Structures are given as structure tokens and as C-alpha cells.
Amino acid sequence: MEGKENLNNILSEAIGSQMEFNKVCAKTYNKLSKAAQVPELAKALDPEQTGIDNHIGRLKLLTKLLGGSAGKQSLIFTFNPLKLSKNKANEQDIQIIQTALQLLAIQNIQYDFILKLIQLLQLAHAPELIEQCMSENQDTQVWISRTRSHLLQP
Numbered sequence: 001m002e003g004k005e006n007l008n009n010i011l012s013e014a015i016g017s018q019m020e021f022n023k024v025c026a027k028t029y030n031k032l033s034k035a036a037q038v039p040e041l042a043k044a045l046d047p048e049q050t051g052i053d054n055h056i057g058r059l060k061l062l063t064k065l066l067g068g069s070a071g072k073q074s075l076i077f078t079f080n081p082l083k084l085s086k087n088k089a090n091e092q093d094i095q096i097i098q099t100a101l102q103l104l105a106i107q108n109i110q111y112d113f114i115l116k117l118i119q120l121l122q123l124a125h126a127p128e129l130i131e132q133c134m135s136e137n138q139d140t141q142v143w144i145s146r147t148r149s150h151l152l153q154p
Contacts, residue, residue: 004121011117012068018110019059025103026052032096035084038151041093044143045100051136055107058129065126090151097148104141108134
């Protein structure tokens with residue numbers, strides 16, 4: 001059972017790190033949304049549209065399902081936010097898109113890791129919580145990618 005306890009600890013730490021990262025993403029998405037020139041991009045990055053607050057809520061619920069607390073974790077990496085200007089331009093929107101897609105990729109990698117641990121530990125109802133977060137991220141990624149395609153048309 002010691003191995004299972006270690007996996008539970010790793011899972012709890014991963015969930016805590018993901019919660020902290022999602023808080024950073026929520027603030028960043030809000031700033032990016034306000035700085036975007038293209039209305040579709042601004043809408044796609046609106047924290048309500050991305051569901052990022054729901055992600056945090058699901059991670060908190062998952063922590064309760066584990067019977068513990070995730071605790072405040074430090075971020076796994078540092079994030080240098082994009083310097084946004086008051087003068088909105090297409091070039092800035094392209095940078096916003098790049099930043100947003102990078103954040104989504106990092107989130108999805110961590111969600112995939114959490115999902116694999118949940119499946120290994122055979123935790124009932126937990127996979128659905130993470131799969132919903134991943135699905136919402138996929139929807140946001142598609143929306144942002146379509147906006148990128150429109151911006152980069154010759």
C-alpha cells in the first residue's frame with residue numbers, strides 16, 4: 001500500500017500545482033482578452049468562456065474526493081507574461097494567440113498526467129472531472145486556432 005500512498009501524494013501535488021497554474025492562467029487570460037483587438041479572440045480568452053474558474057472548482061472537488069487538501073504549491077516553471085501595449089494591433093493579437101496556445105498546451109500536458117494517475121489509482125468519478133477540463137481546453141484551442149488562421153491569411 002506504500003506505493004499507492006506515494007502515488008496519491010504525487011497526484012495531490014500535481015493537482016495543487018495545476019490549481020496554482022490555473023489561477024495564473026485565469027489572470028493572464030483576462031489581461032489577454034482585454035488587450036485583444038479581434039473581438040473573436042477577446043471572447044475566446046474571456047475567463048468565463050475558457051471555463052478556467054470551473055477547472056479550479058473541479059480540481060478542488062477532486063482534492064476532496066482524495067480525502068485531503070492539495071495545499072498551495074509553487075509553479076513548476078516560471079512564466080514571463082507578454083508585454084501588452086495600449087495600441088492594439090494585429091501583431092499583438094498574434095502574440096496573444098501564441099501565448100494563449102502555449103498556456104493551453106501546458107495545462108493539457110498536466111491534465112493528461114493527472115488523468116493517467118487517476119486511472120492508475122482507479123478513482124471513481126475523478127476521470128470525468130479532468131476530462132471535462134481537457135474538453136473545455138480543446139474547445140478554446142480550436143476557437144483560438146481559427147482566429148489565428150483568419151489573422152494570418154495573406
